[in-house]
Amino acid sequence: MRLWFVFPLLGALFVLTARPAAHAAEANPPSSAVLIVHHAGCVICAPLIQSLLSHTPGVEEVAVSQANGDADVIARVRYDGGVTDPARLTARLAAQGYPAEVAPAPLNGR
Numbered sequence: 001m002r003l004w005f006v007f008p009l010l011g012a013l014f015v016l017t018a019r020p021a022a023h024a025a026e027a028n029p030p031s032s033a034v035l036i037v038h039h040a041g042c043v044i045c046a047p048l049i050q051s052l053l054s055h056t057p058g059v060e061e062v063a064v065s066q067a068n069g070d071a072d073v074i075a076r077v078r079y080d081g082g083v084t085d086p087a088r089l090t091a092r093l094a095a096q097g098y099p100a101e102v103a104p105a106p107l108n109g110r
Contacts, residue, residue: 034103053093
C-alpha cells in the first residue's frame with residue numbers, strides 16, 4: 001500500500017487549521033475598561049488589585065492608581081474580549097473582598 005498521498009493531505013490540513021487561529025487574533029482586538037474598586041483603602045490594596053487582575057486569564061495590561069490611602073482604587077484594564085469581560089473582572093475582585101464597578105462613561109473613555 002502506498003502512502004505517498006498522505007503527506008500532502010496532512011500539509012493541507014495543517015494549513016487549513018492554522019489559518020483561522022491567526023485570524024482569530026485579528027478578529028478580537030484588545031478591549032479596555034476602567035474599574036472603580038471599593039474597600040481598598042490601605043497602602044497595599046492597590047498592588048494586590050493589580051496583581052489579582054494581572055493574573056486573570058485574558059488580561060493583557062493593568063494600571064492602578066489611588067489618590068491617597070483612603071480613596072477607592074481606579075484600575076485601567078486592557079483585556080482580550082474573547083477571553084474575559086468587565087463582569088468577570090469585577091466578579092473576580094468581589095470574590096477577594098473588593099467590590100468593584102465599571103466606571104461611568106467619562107472615566108471609561110467612551
